[in-house]
Structure formats: structure tokens, C-alpha cells
Amino acid sequence: METGSLYPALHRLERQRWVKSEWKKSESNQRAKFYKITARGKEQLASDYQRWSRLVATIENIMTAKRGGA
Amino acid sequence: MNPFHLLRRKRDLSDEVESHLNMAAADYIARGKSPADAKKLAMREFGNVPLVVDVTRERWGWMRMERLTQDVRYALRTLGRDRAFTFVAVLILALGIGANVVVFSVVNTILLRPLPFYQPQNLVWIAPVPGTEGLSGYAYSVDALEDLQRMNRSYVDVTAYNNFTTADNLKLTGHGEPQPVTGIPVAGNFFDVLGVTPELGRVFTADETRSGGSAVLLSHAFWNRQFGGDRSLVGKTIRLDGSPLTVVGVMPETFDFGAVFSPGFKVDVYTAQNMEDIRSNGNTLRLIARLKPGVTLAQAQGEALALFPKFYWSKKVAASQGVYKGRDRNHLVFLKDHVSGALRQSLLVLWWAVGLILLIVCVNISNLLLARATARSKEFALRMSLGAGRARLVRQALTESLVLSGAGALLGLIFAYAATRWLAHQGSIALPLLNHVRVDGAVLGWTLMITVAVALVFGLVQGWKMSGGNLPDSLKDSGPGASGGRRYERLRGALVISEMALACVLLVGAGLLLRSFLQVMEVNLGFQASHAMSMRLDYDTHGPPIQQRAAFLQDVLQRVSAIPGVEAAGIADNLPLLRNRGWAAPKLKGKTDKDGDDPGSSVYMTTPGYFEAMGMHLHGRDFGWSDTTKSEPVTILNQKAAEALFPGDDAVGHAVVMAGKEVTIVGVVANVRDINVERASGWQTYLPISQDWDTSGAQLVLRSKLRAAVLAPSVIATVRQINPTQPAFAMRPMQEAVEHATSPRRFFAVLVGIFAGLGLLLASLGIYGVISYSVSLQTQEIGIRMALGATRERVQMGVIAKALGLALIGAAIGIVASFAVSDAIRSLLFATQPMDPVTFAGMTVLLLGVAFVAGYLPARRASRIDPMTALRGHS
Numbered sequence: 001m002e003t004g005s006l007y008p009a010l011h012r013l014e015r016q017r018w019v020k021s022e023w024k025k026s027e028s029n030q031r032a033k034f035y036k037i038t039a040r041g042k043e044q045l046a047s048d049y050q051r052w053s054r055l056v057a058t059i060e061n062i063m064t065a066k067r068g069g070a
Numbered sequence: 071m072n073p074f075h076l077l078r079r080k081r082d083l084s085d086e087v088e089s090h091l092n093m094a095a096a097d098y099i100a101r102g103k104s105p106a107d108a109k110k111l112a113m114r115e116f117g118n119v120p121l122v123v124d125v126t127r128e129r130w131g132w133m134r135m136e137r138l139t140q141d142v143r144y145a146l147r148t149l150g151r152d153r154a155f156t157f158v159a160v161l162i163l164a165l166g167i168g169a170n171v172v173v174f175s176v177v178n179t180i181l182l183r184p185l186p187f188y189q190p191q192n193l194v195w196i197a198p199v200p201g202t203e204g205l206s207g208y209a210y211s212v213d214a215l216e217d218l219q220r221m222n223r224s225y226v227d228v229t230a231y232n233n234f235t236t237a238d239n240l241k242l243t244g245h246g247e248p249q250p251v252t253g254i255p256v257a258g259n260f261f262d263v264l265g266v267t268p269e270l271g272r273v274f275t276a277d278e279t280r281s282g283g284s285a286v287l288l289s290h291a292f293w294n295r296q297f298g299g300d301r302s303l304v305g306k307t308i309r310l311d312g313s314p315l316t317v318v319g320v321m322p323e324t325f326d327f328g329a330v331f332s333p334g335f336k337v338d339v340y341t342a343q344n345m346e347d348i349r350s351n352g353n354t355l356r357l358i359a360r361l362k363p364g365v366t367l368a369q370a371q372g373e374a375l376a377l378f379p380k381f382y383w384s385k386k387v388a389a390s391q392g393v394y395k396g397r398d399r400n401h402l403v404f405l406k407d408h409v410s411g412a413l414r415q416s417l418l419v420l421w422w423a424v425g426l427i428l429l430i431v432c433v434n435i436s437n438l439l440l441a442r443a444t445a446r447s448k449e450f451a452l453r454m455s456l457g458a459g460r461a462r463l464v465r466q467a468l469t470e471s472l473v474l475s476g477a478g479a480l481l482g483l484i485f486a487y488a489a490t491r492w493l494a495h496q497g498s499i500a501l502p503l504l505n506h507v508r509v510d511g512a513v514l515g516w517t518l519m520i521t522v523a524v525a526l527v528f529g530l531v532q533g534w535k536m537s538g539g540n541l542p543d544s545l546k547d548s549g550p551g552a553s554g555g556r557r558y559e560r561l562r563g564a565l566v567i568s569e570m571a572l573a574c575v576l577l578v579g580a581g582l583l584l585r586s587f588l589q590v591m592e593v594n595l596g597f598q599a600s601h602a603m604s605m606r607l608d609y610d611t612h613g614p615p616i617q618q619r620a621a622f623l624q625d626v627l628q629r630v631s632a633i634p635g636v637e638a639a640g641i642a643d644n645l646p647l648l649r650n651r652g653w654a655a656p657k658l659k660g661k662t663d664k665d666g667d668d669p670g671s672s673v674y675m676t677t678p679g680y681f682e683a684m685g686m687h688l689h690g691r692d693f694g695w696s697d698t699t700k701s702e703p704v705t706i707l708n709q710k711a712a713e714a715l716f717p718g719d720d721a722v723g724h725a726v727v728m729a730g731k732e733v734t735i736v737g738v739v740a741n742v743r744d745i746n747v748e749r750a751s752g753w754q755t756y757l758p759i760s761q762d763w764d765t766s767g768a769q770l771v772l773r774s775k776l777r778a779a780v781l782a783p784s785v786i787a788t789v790r791q792i793n794p795t796q797p798a799f800a801m802r803p804m805q806e807a808v809e810h811a812t813s814p815r816r817f818f819a820v821l822v823g824i825f826a827g828l829g830l831l832l833a834s835l836g837i838y839g840v841i842s843y844s845v846s847l848q849t850q851e852i853g854i855r856m857a858l859g860a861t862r863e864r865v866q867m868g869v870i871a872k873a874l875g876l877a878l879i880g881a882a883i884g885i886v887a888s889f890a891v892s893d894a895i896r897s898l899l900f901a902t903q904p905m906d907p908v909t910f911a912g913m914t915v916l917l918l919g920v921a922f923v924a925g926y927l928p929a930r931r932a933s934r935i936d937p938m939t940a941l942r943g944h945s
Contacts, residue, residue, distance in 0.1 A: 002115065002116060002117030002118075003090070003094070003115050003116050003117070004087075004116040004117035004118070004119065004121075004122035005117060005122065007083075007086070007087070007122050007123075007125075007126045008122065008125045008126045008128075008129050011083075011126045011129040011130065012129045015129060015130065026093065028093070028096060030089065030092060030093060030096070031085075031089055032089045032090075032093060033085075033086045033089065
């Protein structure tokens with residue numbers, strides 16, 4: 001995957017205020033943009049993760065049921 | 071959306087990408103790559119930089135806006151490249167939009183905007199249905215007003231103003247030489263009922279109304295003009311007609327009595343009407359009432375029908391109860407309808423006319439754009455093949471149209487601003503509220519609306535047409551010789567035909583209105599307005615005994631007649647089209663009035679010489695100074711009255727009863743159009759001032775080939791020899807009164823005429839454009855035909871025939887549409903048939919003539935084509 005495709009995603013997250021960005025000096029003393037997750041972002045992550053887990057669990061159930069039935 | 075903010079974010083993003091690339095490169099260098107390789111690798115790893123930047127920016131959600139600015143910039147660039155086209159298109163749009171804005175501001179002011187009073191929707195105008203009996207017929211007596219105030223249940227209050235006021239009816243003294251001033255006496259509650267508060271001071275108190283005559287309110291304009299806007303004037307005394315009046319207040323600039331109640335009439339001061347002064351003068355008041363909340367006009371009308379028959383013309387005359395009986399004598403309309411109702415149809419016609427102009431403008435611009443589209447079809451095809459979507463192209467075309475119509479609207483607004491300012495200062499046009507016409511918020515809103523609508527119409531037509539083409543064909547199509555260039559010719563032909571049809575409708579409508587106006591100007595007024603002029607004399611009606619007053623008037627006339635250039639001079643208390651009064655008509659001896667069959671009569675008190683000065687045809691003899699209170703009472707009737715009283719007989723020598731007195735008819739004069747130029751005259755009765763009738767003022771009438779302004783100084787100087795307090799009253803040509811009375815018709819006819827001319831011009835431009843374009847496409851073909859022996863004349867005829875063909879189809883459609891239109895404006899016509907053959911034929915010939923010229927110019931060019939040059943190449 002090209003690293004550049006990160007930027008549209010990052011900017012979208014920032015627009016949703018799930019992350020915030022800041023210009024800082026990196027360890028190598030270069031100016032760089034640092035992204036940090038916000039409280040809102042954490043909440044969103046938690047709820048998305050939950051949904052994801054439910055989805056995985058549901059799929060898992062379906063798959064086991066199918067396998068069991070076959 | 072802040073463009074600078076956007077710019078910063080863009081820079082920020084590129085910084086971010088750059089720092090990413092730098093860090094990635096630094097990583098590669100750390101792993102031992104050369105700096106050049108590291109950079110390349112970092113780039114490869116990152117992907118397509120511009121694409122990432124673009125996609126990221128789209129995430130910001132501002133792309134739409136960015137595309138718009140892009141489109142606008144692109145539109146400006148393309149329009150800038152095609153200067154001639156842009157200039158013509160913007161000019162045409164500016165004319166069309168400007169004309170619409172002007173008309174809308176007039177329509178808005180007169181028809182749509184509420185009157186400038188408090189809750190104007192509750193104000194009611196109480197008047198008889200207009201008849202031929204003159205101003206008195208529109209008015210009510212003091213006793214009737216007071217009874218109505220006391221007995222009604224419908225109104226919050228009823229008020230009135232005095233109907234018998236003319237310009238310069240007062241003189242202001244104590245400020246240099248005596249100044250003419252126009253004042254109107256109003257009931258004390260006048261301003262309270264209208265809900266108008268003074269700018270300075272207060273309105274009249276109940277006390278001032280009762281005693282009357284001691285308080286005065288100034289109009290804003292007069293206060294500024296005469297007293298330099300001196301705020302300390304309130305409470306001070308000014309002298310009007312010799313009596314001291316206290317200035318109690320100044321009315322605001324927004325309150326203009328004349329603009330609402332008597333268009334073209336400038337009021338300087340308002341005085342409190344002393345009702346006792348005019349109680350015995352009969353019908354002198356015009357009534358305005360404010361409805362109670364919840365009371366409808368129909369309820370109030372019902373009450374009026376029951377109440378008015380109980381009122382007296384004068385309580386001293388018991389028999390005068392019931393003169394206001396019948397629906398005709400007490401008709402209620404909303405004040406707004408009274409002010410603008412009669413103009414509604416004319417204004418709507420005007421609105422339609424400019425609407426048609428706008429339509430023609432749209433068609434014209436579409437036509438111009440299509441001509442360009444032919445040239446630009448390659449550009450569009452190219453853009454499509456590079457991936458531009460059809461929607462994007464249509465949007466691009468729309469943006470271009472919006473930029474065009476926006477520019478047109480801006481220029482049109484400038485033009486409209488100037489035009490409305492000019493209109494607002496045309497005091498001589500008798501249209502109500504005209505001085506309030508201006509470009510305001512509503513007008514700007516309307517401008518915006520039509521600007522967008524216009525852009526949508528021609529933008530969509532063009533965008534659709536351009537983007538709908540066949541790609542490969544458009545790309546292949548090259549140069550004017552190829553067939554693709556004619557793609558739009560059929561459509562353009564149809565557009566030109568519709569332009570012609572619209573212009574034809576406008577021309578016929580304008581022709582009918584202009585012809586009506588000319589017919590009105592041709593009306594026999596009964597007097598010769600040209601070379602007649604009038605000036606008010608300072609004359610005390612109620613002063614010394616009649617012998618003395620008559621001697622004064624005789625002296626004035628003698629001296630004034632001696633002024634070189636004065637051909638005739640006379641005096642009357644009222645003048646046609648300026649002011650009049652109505653009495654019960656003269657009757658045959660022994661006849662009594664049956665209810666309702668009194669035709670009424672205008673009454674004029676005159677001196678010898680009046681008829682000659684007015685240029686009226688007289689049969690019998692004029693009054694003489696020997697007609698005095700001691701001699702036999704005499705009268706002169708107009709033809710209408712004479713014929714009605716003595717059908718088939720000469721009225722001269724017969725006696726009639728006038729106002730209870732037996733008078734002998736000594737002469738019969740022509741019917742004068744005294745109330746309305748357009749309506750046939752009613753009965754008119756003339757009585758000699760010297761026989762002491764109830765005279766109200768004196769107007770000196772002169773007949774002279776000299777101009778009024780030239781004659782005025784010597785006349786004033788002459789009158790001042792006898793009466794030093796004669797103010798410098800204006801000398802007014804009688805023609806001015808005629809023009810004032812016909813000014814609304816002139817206004818509408820001229821405006822519609824201008825619009826029709828504009829429509830014709832645009833339509834002929836359309837024809838010219840289409841024909842000359844098709845000539846340029848056919849250069850080669852014409853060259854071949856000429857090489858094969860076609861004569862120049864033949865080529866020329868062919869081109870002209872094409873232009874005339876388009877015009878003929880357009881005119882035919884237009885004529886059919888005009889039948890419907892002319893029928894719709896039937897009520898606006900005067901002595902002109904809606905199907906007036908002269909107008910229809912004349913306008914068709916005019917239309918075809920202009921089409922001929924528009925076709926002749928390209929035809930001449932076609933006939934000058936050199937076959938050799940044409941055959942050799944594309945030129």
C-alpha cells in the first residue's frame with residue numbers, strides 16, 4: 001500500500017474531530033505534523049470497536065452454525 | 071468561507087507532505103541509500119503526490135466551492151477573450167434588466183407597496199361613484215361629515231380635507247416680497263386618522279380645529295426651502311393671506327399629501343379647516359375613514375347605504391336631507407384602491423411589456439451564445455473527451471451565463487438607479503407616489519430574481535445544446551466550410567422567429583396605445599390651450615362691496631390688456647382642468663327637481679373677455695361690465711346644457727332658474743373638457759362676477775403669442791400698480807394643465823413605445839446575426855453560384871428573401887398573438903379600435919422594413935463576394 005493514501009484518511013478523521021494535529025519537532029529535529037487521538041475519537045473508537053466485535057461474533061456464530069449444520 | 075484560510079490550509083498540506091517525504095528520505099539515507107535514490111524511493115513509496123493532495127482536499131468538503139471559483143475564473147477568462155461578444159451581450163442584458171428594474175420599482179411603489187401611513191389597509195375612501203358633475207360631486211358637506219362621525223359604528227374615526235385648493239392659493243408675507251404658497255385645509259383629526267406623526271412639533275389640537283385658522287403645519291420641503299430647516303421656527307408665527315398663524319409642527323419628508331391624494335400637486339402648508347367657515351358652502355370635503363379592527367369593507371358599505379340618506383347637504387335646508395341617497399352617492403373603496411386602482415391595468419400592461427423585452431433579451435443572448443457555441447463546440451468536445459462530465463459542462467455554461475447576466479444586472483441597476491431618480495423628480499407626471507420611486511430592497515430582490523432566471527434560461531439552453539453534441543463529429547468538424555457549423559442554424563432560425571413575434575406583439579400594443587394618446591391630443595377641448603396662460607390674482611372675494619371689487623377687476627383687465635403682446639384678457643374664478651365646482655343644473659322656469667334627475671352643472675364666474683382669452687367659440691353676446699347687480703341677471707350656457715334645455719331651439723333670449731334666481735341666457739359657448747380630457751363634457755354654466763355670485767378667487771387668463779415666463783414680470787408689475795400686495799404668482803400656460811391631465815397616458819404610451827422600439831432593435835439584431843452568419847457559412851457556395859453565372863442581384867435577393875421569410879413567419883405569429891393582446895388592453899384605448907387596421911398594418915410594415923434592412927447589410931456583403939477568392943479557400 002502507498003503511504004500517501006494515509007493523508008486523505010487522516011484529514012477525514014481530523015474533520016470529524018476524532019484526531020487533532022500539531023506541528024512539532026521530531027526526534028531527528030525535523031518539523032513534522034503529529035496526530036493525536038482526541039477524547040471524542042476514543043469514544044468513537046470504543047463504539048466502533050464494539051460494533052466490530054459484535055459483527056465478528058455474529059459472523060463467527062453464523063459460520064459455526066453453518067459448519068455445525070453441514 | 072475564507073479564501074485565505076483555504077490558501078493556508080493548502081500550504082499546510084503541501085508542507086505536511088513535504089515533511090513526510092523528507093522523513094522517509096532520511097530513513098532511506100540512514101539505511102545507506104544515496105540522497106538522490108532516497109528521494110526517489112520515498113516518492114515511490116508515497117504514491118502520486120498531486121492525486122493524494124487532491125483527494126485529501128476533497129475530504130475537507132470545500133471542493134464544490136473551489137470548482138465554482140474555478141468556473142467563474144474560467145468564465146471571466148473566456149468572456150474576456152471574446153470582448154465584442156461580451157460587450158454586446160452585457161449591453162443587451164443591461165437594457166433588458168434595467169428596463170425591468172425601472173418598471174418594477176414603479177409598479178412596486180404604486181401598486182404593491184402599502185401607502186405610507188399607519189395600518190393603511192384599514193383606511194377607506196368614501197366618495198360618490200365618479201360622474202361628470204365635477205369636484206363638488208366627489209365631496210360632502212360639513213353637516214354630512216359631522217353626522218357620519220356621530221352616527222357610524224364602523225370606523226375608529228372619520229376625517230376630511232378641503233377639496234377646493236389650487237396651487238399658490240395663499241400668500242406668505244413678512245419674508246421679503248409676498249410669496250405664493252400652496253396650502254390645504256384639513257380636518258383637525260386628519261393626521262391622527264392617517265397615523266402620521268410630525269417630524270417636529272405636534273399636529274393640530276381639538277381646540278385649534280374648532281377655532282380654526284390659528285395653527286399651521288409645514289411640509290418638510292417647504293420648511294427647508296423657505297426657512298432653511300430652522301428648528302426654532304416651531305412656536306413662531308408666520309403670516310399667510312394676512313392672518314398670523316402659529317407654526318405648530320413640520321411634517322416628515324415621507325408624508326407627501328400631493329403624491330397620494332392629488333398627483334403632481336405640491337403642498338407647502340396644512341391648515342386646520344374651520345368647519346364653520348365652509349358649513350354653508352355645500353360639498354367641499356373629501357372623506358377618509360379608518361375602519362375599526364374586524365370591520366370589513368362590505369359591512370361599512372352596508373352601513374353607509376343605510377346612514378347616508380339621513381344626512382343633510384345643509385341642516386338649514388330641511389329639503390336637503392337625502393341628497394346622498396343611493397349607492398352612487400356613497401361608494402366605499404380602500405384608500406389604496408382609490409389612489410392606484412385606476413392605474414392598475416396600465417401598470418400591469420407595462421409590466422407585461424418589459425417582461426416581453428426580457429424574453430426577447432433571453433432569446434437574443436441564446437442566439438449569440440449559440441453562434442459562439444458553434445465556434446466553441448470543439449473546445450467542449452475536447453473537454454468531454456478529457457473526462458469532463460456532461461453535468462460539469464452544463465454547470466460551466468450556467469456559470470458563464472450567471473457571470474454575463476450578473477454583469478448585465480449591475481450595469482442595468484446603474485441605469486435603473488438613474489432612471490428612477492429622474493422619474494422621482496418628474497413633478498409634472500400626474501402619477502401617485504411617483505416621487506417615492508426608488509431602488510430599494512424589494513427592487514434589488516427582484517433584480518436578483520430576474521438575473522438568475524435569465525441566466526438559467528439561456529445557460530441551460532446553451533449548456534444542453536453544447537454538451538449534447540456528437541463527440542467524434544465535433545472533433546472532426548473543422549472550419550466554416552464543414553457541415554457541422556450549421557448544426558444550430560435551425561434552432562437559431564426558430565429563435566429569431568420567436569423574437570420577431572414578440573417584437574410584433576409589443577409593436578402592435580405600443581402602436582395602439584400611442585394612437586390612443588394621439589387621439590386624446592386631438593380631442594377638441596372647447597378652448598384653445600396654446601397661447602393661453604393664467605395667473606392667480608390676489609383678490610379678496612369677501613372684501614368690499616361688489617361694485618368696488620368689479621371695478622378693481624375691470625381696472626386690472628384694462629391695464630393688463632394694454633401690455634404689448636397681450637391679445638385678450640379675462641378673469642374666471644375657476645379654470646378648466648385646474649379647479650371646478652358643481653351646482654344643481656339650471657332649470658326651465660316652473661320646473662321642479664324630481665329626485666335624481668338633476669344632471670348637475672359646472673359653474674364658472676367670469677368677467678368680460680374670458681371667452682376670448684380662452685379662445686372659446688361664443689354664440690350670442692359676452693358678459694359686459696354693464697351687467698351689474700342692478701341690471702337683469704344673465705348667464706351663458708354651454709352647448710350641451712342649451713341643447714338639453716331647449717332642444718332644436720336657440721337658447722339665447724330664454725330664461726332659466728339658477729340657484730333660485732331667474733337668469734336670462736345671453737350666449738351659448740362651446741363645451742369645455744373641464745374635468746377630464748378624455749370624458750365628454752357635462753353641463754356648464756357661466757355667471758358674471760359683476761352680478762355678485764359666490765365667487766371663489768380670481769384667475770387672470772391672457773391670450774398672447776409671448777411665452778408665459780416672458781410676459782409674467784410685466785403683468786405682475788402692472789397688477790402691483792393697483793394692488794401692491796400681489797405676490798409673484800406663477801404664470802402658467804394652459805397647455806401645462808392639458809399636459810398634466812394627459813401625462814399618465816403619455817407616460818404609459820411613451821414607455822411602452824420605448825420598449826417596443828427596444829424589442830424591434832433586438833429582434834433586428836437577431837435577424838442580422840443569423841443572416842450574416844449563414845452568409846459567412848455559405849461563402850463558398852455563393853462563390854460557386856456566382857462563378858456559374860448567378861448575378862449579384864440574384865445573390866442579394868436570395869439573402870434578403872431569407873431574412874424576410876423569417877420576419878414574415880414571426881410577424882404572422884405575432885399578429886395572431888396581438889389580436890388577443892389588443893383585446894386585453896381594450897379598456898386602455900381611447901377612440902381606437904383594438905383591431906385598428908392602421909396600427910396593425912403600420913406595425914407589420916415597420917417590422918418587415920426593419921427586417922429588410924437587417925437582411926440587406928449581409929446581402930450586400932454576399933453580393934460582393936469575389937468568386938475566385940471564395941473558391942480558392944476558406945476565407
